[in-house]
Amino acid sequence: MNTNKAIVATAKKQKECGCAFAKYLFLGVLFIVILPVGGGFAAKYLLDSDLASLFFIIIYIPFFLSR
Numbered sequence: 001m002n003t004n005k006a007i008v009a010t011a012k013k014q015k016e017c018g019c020a021f022a023k024y025l026f027l028g029v030l031f032i033v034i035l036p037v038g039g040g041f042a043a044k045y046l047l048d049s050d051l052a053s054l055f056f057i058i059i060y061i062p063f064f065l066s067r
Helices: 002-047 050-065
Strands: none
């Protein structure tokens, strides 16, 4: 009976780890790729300047590296 409980507990832990991995993968993609690129496009269109997107991404890099 202890073996069955151990198998169930292991399966539950693996499922939790898989969910945590998916969550951190999603957040990583969001903050590393989507936020700077989306912010760059938004800055470009709001400020009507081609250099605004580059400026936004350059400003974002120190915040990303400080984590």
